[in-house]
Amino acid sequence: MPELPDVEGFRQALLTCGRRRSVTDIDVRDTGVLRGVTEKRLRRELTGKLLGKAWRHGKWLFVPVGGGPTLVFHFGMTGSLRCCSSDEPIETHDRIVLKLDGTRNLRYRDQRKLQGVRLARDTAVDRILDGLGPDALAVNRGEFLDLLSGRRGTVKSALMDQSVIAGLGNLLCDEILWRARVDPRTPARNLSEKALRRIHAAMGRVLATSVRAGCVPPRRSWLTGRRDDTAPLCPRCGGSMRSCRVTGRRTVWCPQCQT
Structure with a gap:
């Protein structure tokens, strides 16, 4: 199960792969990992937007999206975030692929799908943090x-x-x-x-x-x-x-x- 060190590693992978890069397309391969957001809204809110500097609190990972909501990841029991080259074959448990300008993409990979991906405005991010103790x-x-x-x-x-x-x-x-x-x-x-x-x-x-x-x-x-x-x-x-x-x-x- 991903714990703080794993999620910090995912944050570093995201910074290496996606910071200050635009999302050119989104491939939602399994809507079962979406939490409180539709595929249509996810695509509308992220496509063409810059990914900001990711930050972490506990086991949660937060990614500001230029001028819009925050992309929020929770990895449950089996989730991970991978930075891959665009020509790397898709794996069975790659549920969401964020295609970035350049030759990289971000893949949310999760076998059991116990948690997933959210979009959150500031008040929703605050509600998540309010339920957590200090990091x-x-x-x-x-x-x-x-x-x-x-x-x-x-x-x-x-x-x-x-x-x-x-x-x-x-x-x-x-x-x-x-x-x-x-x-x-x-x-x-x-x-x-x-x-x-x-x-x-x-x-x-x-x-x-x-x-x-x-x-x-x-x-x-x-x-x-x-x-x-x-x-x-x-x-x-x-x-x-x-x-x-x-x-x-x-x-x-x-x-x-x-x-």
Whole structure:
């Protein structure tokens, strides 16, 4: 599932491919990814318009369109945004193709179509942002402590709640809590200030590396690189890792290290 580092990578691809380029045509290959906008309106609002500088908040990507609405992407479980050459073959799950002046096009690729593409005026963008917490890359330690201290539910559910902190998903949360040596099932309100400081520091380190990689890297020295093994062993202590469902998501942790 695309998380903050993936979406930041999509933003960089868009900047490389489309910034200050005009949309010459739009090929909507599957209207099932359109959210609140028709194919006709999408074509009318974008064709001939310049794409501005894309920006991101959490897992949402926003692209200003010259003098008009903002093009908004949310990638759900399987979405991505690709910068391709115009002669590159279309793939099965390429749902929307924005053809740009020059030899490039942008492709919204998505297998499961759980989210999709919107057009939003300023007030609609504000409504999206109002439902989100601060971006995970921008949260300082004091703000982080305020956001999590005393919250009901597990620490993992608090971290994954986009209205608390925007951008963290399942892989990031498991990696962050493993590095901070905190059991993901721990009630957030039971965490000491010292533990919360460790989580915030781990979040910063994990995000910095993951943004550079454009994903949560599956390194063998990371929990992420071991979680899908048949019998995963902790990269730190070598003990057997456990898994269960937390907030409806498969959660992996080390019972020896995360107490």
